[in-house]
Amino acid sequence: MFTDRQIRNLKPENRIRDIREGRGFGIRIKPNGGKIFFYGYDSPVTGARRFLTLGEYPELSLEAARMKHADVYRVVKSGGDPLEAAQQEQKELKEAPTLKELGEDYLKRYAQVNKKSWHVDKRILEKEVYPHWGRQKAQDITKRHVIALLDRVVDRGAPQSANSIFKVLRKMFNWAVRKDILKTTPCIGIDMPAPLRLKDRALTAEEIRTVWHGLENGTMITADAIRAIKLVLVTAQRPGEITGMHTSEIENGWWTIPSERAKNGKAHRVPLSPLALELIGESIEQNKKARQIPQDEEFSGYIFPCPHRNKDKPIERHALSKALKRNQAEDGSVFGVAAFTPHDLRRTAATFMAEAGEMDEVIDAVLSHSKQGIIRVYNQFKYDAPQKAALESWSRRLTSIITGVKGNVVPLVRKVS
Numbered sequence: 001m002f003t004d005r006q007i008r009n010l011k012p013e014n015r016i017r018d019i020r021e022g023r024g025f026g027i028r029i030k031p032n033g034g035k036i037f038f039y040g041y042d043s044p045v046t047g048a049r050r051f052l053t054l055g056e057y058p059e060l061s062l063e064a065a066r067m068k069h070a071d072v073y074r075v076v077k078s079g080g081d082p083l084e085a086a087q088q089e090q091k092e093l094k095e096a097p098t099l100k101e102l103g104e105d106y107l108k109r110y111a112q113v114n115k116k117s118w119h120v121d122k123r124i125l126e127k128e129v130y131p132h133w134g135r136q137k138a139q140d141i142t143k144r145h146v147i148a149l150l151d152r153v154v155d156r157g158a159p160q161s162a163n164s165i166f167k168v169l170r171k172m173f174n175w176a177v178r179k180d181i182l183k184t185t186p187c188i189g190i191d192m193p194a195p196l197r198l199k200d201r202a203l204t205a206e207e208i209r210t211v212w213h214g215l216e217n218g219t220m221i222t223a224d225a226i227r228a229i230k231l232v233l234v235t236a237q238r239p240g241e242i243t244g245m246h247t248s249e250i251e252n253g254w255w256t257i258p259s260e261r262a263k264n265g266k267a268h269r270v271p272l273s274p275l276a277l278e279l280i281g282e283s284i285e286q287n288k289k290a291r292q293i294p295q296d297e298e299f300s301g302y303i304f305p306c307p308h309r310n311k312d313k314p315i316e317r318h319a320l321s322k323a324l325k326r327n328q329a330e331d332g333s334v335f336g337v338a339a340f341t342p343h344d345l346r347r348t349a350a351t352f353m354a355e356a357g358e359m360d361e362v363i364d365a366v367l368s369h370s371k372q373g374i375i376r377v378y379n380q381f382k383y384d385a386p387q388k389a390a391l392e393s394w395s396r397r398l399t400s401i402i403t404g405v406k407g408n409v410v411p412l413v414r415k416v417s
Contacts, residue, residue, distance in 0.1 A: 012030060037069070166190070208401050214327075214337075224304045235270055257270065363390070
């Protein structure tokens with residue numbers, strides 16, 4: 001049996017010398033004085049003679065070497081080959097994806113297929129995650145890594161951004177576990193880094209008037225972005241659905257949002273009020289002039305085409321948010337009113353319709369909210385006529401607000417017929 005004293009006193013010779021204790025456990029003395037613990041055995045898998053390095057003395061103590069030897073000895077006795085297992089582990093580690101490779105795979109195979117907002121995930125990964133972990137193996141990312149990243153974002157004064165980052169990371173790592181790319185997710189046991197902000201911002205009539213006219217005098221904002229922002233307020237539809245509007249979707253005063261563009265995956269018919277048609281008509285006229293299309297010819301294409309790229313692509317949904325942020329003052333206000341988002345304009349329209357006495361079912365139909373519970377099965381009514389009446393009433397009220405001229409708009413409770 002080896003002792004520490006014996007191993008310390010072993011002297012090097014001009015050749016490699018192996019001294020064995022038993023059961024394959026031994027120590028190798030190199031001519032340069034190095035001493036390495038090893039395990040020699042016949043592989044139960046291939047029958048070949050194997051030499052497995054356990055560690056170098058004295059960095060690896062005799063006691064620790066005996067423990068490592070006992071572990072691999074049990075593997076061999078049970079019919080395994082520890083050296084092949086180690087080589088396979090190294091191969092798997094070499095082939096394991098980096099965090100960036102995992103992120104790109106997640107975007108391609110999951111986010112782009114299942115999420116209309118996949119580009120948000122892409123932006124978060126590229127801006128907030130890849131710079132820190134991009135080259136690391138995804139399987140090496142730990143819970144401590146995730147917490148540290150989120151804490152940095154919170155500390156820079158962006159708690160809601162930290163929430164968004166965490167949601168993407170949690171979704172990506174859970175997907176990787178389901179696909180057996182990773183054995184576990186480092187997001188287990190981590191709470192949302194900041195309290196969720198309740199989204200309840202709705203503009204007042206005075207704020208609506210200020211914003212409507214402020215848009216006309218805004219800086220670094222295109223005419224199309226102005227009309228698109230206004231159209232969110234007029235129609236109460238989602239900003240991303242507004243920006244992707246195409247002439248092929250509009251017919252006889254109705255706008256049909258196709259299922260592939262709708263957030264809930266269901267086609268939605270939106271009645272267009274005179275004010276909505278006016279805004280759309282202005283954009284169409286602008287497009288015809290830009291493309292030099294004769295006045296007597298119809299225009300076919302995106303109502304709000306991207307000004308920087310191919311005209312066959314619409315402006316991005318985030319173009320509206322960016323346009324508002326470019327007009328944000330140092331105190332956070334936009335056009336002289338408290339900060340708001342394009343989506344807040346949708347909520348504002350719904351709030352005013354509710355104040356006018358519109359039924360919740362009609363407002364939900366306008367907003368294209370999916371019916372909940374048993375009613376989604378039994379109530380198949382489309383609410384087309386009530387929707388049209390509600391949006392036309394809202395259009396008149398909105399016109400009265402922005403012009404300052406009191407119109408013939410009174411609160412009412414309309415029966416659904």
